[in-house]
Amino acid sequence: MENSEVQKFNIKNLLSTKSAAAIIASTVAIVGVGALGVSSSVADSNKIVLGVRFENQPIGGLDKVTAEKFFANIAAKRVHELKFRYEGEEFVITPEEINLTAQIDKATQDAFSFGRGGSTIGNFNDQIRCLLNGRSVQLAAQYDSTLLDEKLNEIAAKVNRDPVNAVIELSSDGAIQKFPGVIGKKLNTQEIAENLKAPLTTLNLPSGAIDLVPEDIQPFITTEDIAEIDSVLGSFSTYYYPGDRGDNIWLAANAISNKIVKPSWTFSFNDTVGERTWDAGYKVAGVIINGRPAEDYGGGVCQVSSTLYNAVLLAGLTPTERTPHFYQSTYVAPGRDATVADGYLDFKFRNDFPHNVYLIAEAYGSTLSVYVLGTKSDLGGADIAIEREGSDMKPSIYRVWYNGGEVIKSEFLHTDVYELPKPRQDNV
Numbered sequence: 373m374e375n376s377e378v379q380k381f382n383i384k385n386l387l388s389t390k391s392a393a394a395i396i397a398s399t400v401a402i403v404g405v406g407a408l409g410v411s412s413s414v415a416d417s418n419k420i421v422l423g424v425r426f427e428n429q430p431i432g433g434l435d436k437v438t439a440e441k442f443f444a445n446i447a448a449k450r451v452h453e454l455k456f457r458y459e460g461e462e463f464v465i466t467p468e469e470i471n472l473t474a475q476i477d478k479a480t481q482d483a484f485s486f487g488r489g490g491s492t493i494g495n496f497n498d499q500i501r502c503l504l505n506g507r508s509v510q511l512a513a514q515y516d517s518t519l520l521d522e523k524l525n526e527i528a529a530k531v532n533r534d535p536v537n538a539v540i541e542l543s544s545d546g547a548i549q550k551f552p553g554v555i556g557k558k559l560n561t562q563e564i565a566e567n568l569k570a571p572l573t574t575l576n577l578p579s580g581a582i583d584l585v586p587e588d589i590q591p592f593i594t595t596e597d598i599a600e601i602d603s604v605l606g607s608f609s610t611y612y613y614p615g616d617r618g619d620n621i622w623l624a625a626n627a628i629s630n631k632i633v634k635p636s637w638t639f640s641f642n643d644t645v646g647e648r649t650w651d652a653g654y655k656v657a658g659v660i661i662n663g664r665p666a667e668d669y670g671g672g673v674c675q676v677s678s679t680l681y682n683a684v685l686l687a688g689l690t691p692t693e694r695t696p697h698f699y700q701s702t703y704v705a706p707g708r709d710a711t712v713a714d715g716y717l718d719f720k721f722r723n724d725f726p727h728n729v730y731l732i733a734e735a736y737g738s739t740l741s742v743y744v745l746g747t748k749s750d751l752g753g754a755d756i757a758i759e760r761e762g763s764d765m766k767p768s769i770y771r772v773w774y775n776g777g778e779v780i781k782s783e784f785l786h787t788d789v790y791e792l793p794k795p796r797q798d799n800v
Contacts, residue, residue, distance in 0.1 A: 421487040423502035426509050431483060432502075439480045443511055447474030447575065451513065454568070455581040456527060462581060463527045470523060471516040474575060479511045513575045520565055520572075528559040531584060535591035538598050539630055540730050540745060548745065550598055556589030593632050600727050603748040606687030606756065609741040610679045610703040617657035617672035620648070621740055624676040625733040628742075632730050633723045638692060639731075641677050641712055641719040648673055648714060660711075663698040664794040674711045675703050676733070677719045679742045681710035684721045685771055685785075686756050687744035689729065693720040696788040700764060707760055707767030707788045725750040754780055765790050 420439060422432035431442060451474055456463040467473075486507050487499040535556030541549045564584075571577050612618050627645040648654040648670025657671025678701065681694060685708075694710045695717045701709045710719040723729050727747035734741050754773045761768045766789050773781040 420483045421499050421502050423499075423504070423506045424483050424486055424509060425506055426479075426483075426511065431509070434483075436480060436484065439483055440476055443474070443476045443479045446511055447476060447513075450474070450511075450575040450577065452577060454577065456584050457581040458531050458584040458586075461530075463530070463584075465520070465523045465527075470519045472513060472572060473515075474511060474513045476511070479509055483509045511575055513573055515572050517565065517569075520568070521561065524559075524561040524564055527584075528561050531557060531559045531586055533557040535589045537591045537593040537630065538595045539593075540598055540601060540732065542604070542732060542743060546604070548602065548604075550595075550601075552595040553591040553593060553597075556591065557586040558589050559584060559586040593630075597632055597634075597728055598730060600747045601730055601745050603745065605729065605744045605746040605748070605751060606683050606685070606689075607741060607743040608679050608682035608686060609739055610675055611738050612672065612675060612703065612735075612740060614738060615657075616655040618735070618738070620654050620657055620670055620672040621675055622735040623653055624648075624670075624673045625735040625740060625742075628676065628680060628731055629733040630731070632728055633689075633721075634728050635723055635726055638720055638722045641680065642714065643718075645673065645676075660698055662794070663791060665796045670714075674701070674709070675740060676735075676742075677712045678704050678709040679740050680731075680733070681719060681721075682708055682758070683742040683744050685758055687729065687746065688725070688751055688754075688756055688773075689744065690722045690724050691720070691785070692722050693718055694786070695719075696786075696790070699790050699793045705760065705767075706764045706790065707769040707786070708758065762787065 418435045420432050420434050422430075424430070424432045426442075426446070431439060434442065451467050451472060453467065454465040456465075486502050487495050489495075490498065533554075533556050536554035538553035539551045541551070543549055612621055624645050628641070631639070631644060633639045646652060650669055654670045654673075656667050656669055659666055659668045659671040659674075661668065674697070681691065682704065684691060695712075696707070697709050697711045700706050711717055712719055725746060727750055729744055729746040732743040732745065734743075752775075754775050757772050757774065759770045759772050761770070766787065768787040769785040771783040771785055772779055773783075
């Protein structure tokens with residue numbers, strides 16, 4: 373009964389094999405119960421069944437101790453440090469730093485699992501298949517991905533470089549000096565960690581150094597952005613007294629300086645300067661609230677927006693949002709001020725020229741100056757003047773374009789109506 377069952381089992385499972393299968397099937401038919409006895413004996417022994425391989429190396433017949441030594445020797449050769457290279461500098465991550473360990477016990481157990489753990493017939497069938505087709509065992513590894521991320525971030529901190537904007541400066545004689553931008557570098561540590569996952573878990577670590585290729589980070593203002601800027605299109609200066617108000621003017625002037633406005637872009641004073649708060653470094657100084665003199669953080673910033681407004685007008689740019697003060701300012705002529713207030717009143721202008729313009733603002737001593745730099749040809753050879761009609765309390769402002777003393781164009785800008793200052797209220 374048992375002999376016929378074995379024959380039936382093997383004929384069913386080995387019919388599709390070639391000549392070797394036929395020979396084994398015949399042998400099984402002859403050996404019968406004895407073959408099953410051998411199968412049971414092998415399954416209960418401390419040997420790996422024949423046909424088991426590790427990367428084409430036969431390991432069948434090895435006992436557990438020998439198998440563990442075999443896998444340990446393989447691991448000793450393959451578990452090594454990771455090396456990275458960038459611009460002549462080398463960075464190393466050791467196996468201990470990321471807890472990289474070979475799973476020797478698992479590989480040994482996997483090798484011993486073939487032809488074991490099932491019924492006598494099942495074990496015998498597995499052994500025959502293993503002998504015919506072979507079975508492969510992998511030596512895997514494990515590591516701490518969090519530790520790897522930390523080590524890669526340490527390397528990135530040495531490789532990464534912030535981009536540097538291209539800058540224009542004006543020398544003491546008014547000459548334009550350009551300084552090129554610097555491309556930044558940023559290492560994609562997540563991508564590197566993902567690419568290392570397979571080599572680390574399969575112990576196929578690269579033998580040589582891995583060349584790091586950080587991404588290029590372009591500066592906001594590139595060398596090309598300032599390439600065609602060749603002149604000061606317009607400038608304007610106002611004066612102030614040093615002190616808390618002067619410190620506020622200095623902060624706001626720095627905020628708008630070294631900024632580029634590309635064609636069709638609109639520049640917002642409030643968005644660029646930010647809120648005038650204590651946290652931002654602004655001090656309490658004189659302001660106008662509801663038509664009355666008062667004190668608040670950022671007092672004096674309106675002088676910066678007003679000085680910018682005049683430089684923008686003289687440079688031929690297009691104001692898109694501007695509001696006069698409640699009453700006349702002391703630092704600009706009537707009709708030429710531009711007040712601002714956090715989240716309420718803004719000064720904006722648009723660049724309608726075909727080329728970029730660049731802002732420089734300087735506040736030194738008691739002088740605030742704003743320069744609008746651009747491409748001279750955008751003005752078409754014209755000179756610009758700001759002219760006024762009407763009284764100080766109700767001035768009408770015009771921008772007049774001249775060419776050789778001849779008026780090319782006259783633009784009406786606005787008519788302002790000023791009030792007299794209201795009495796000061798200290799509790800306002």
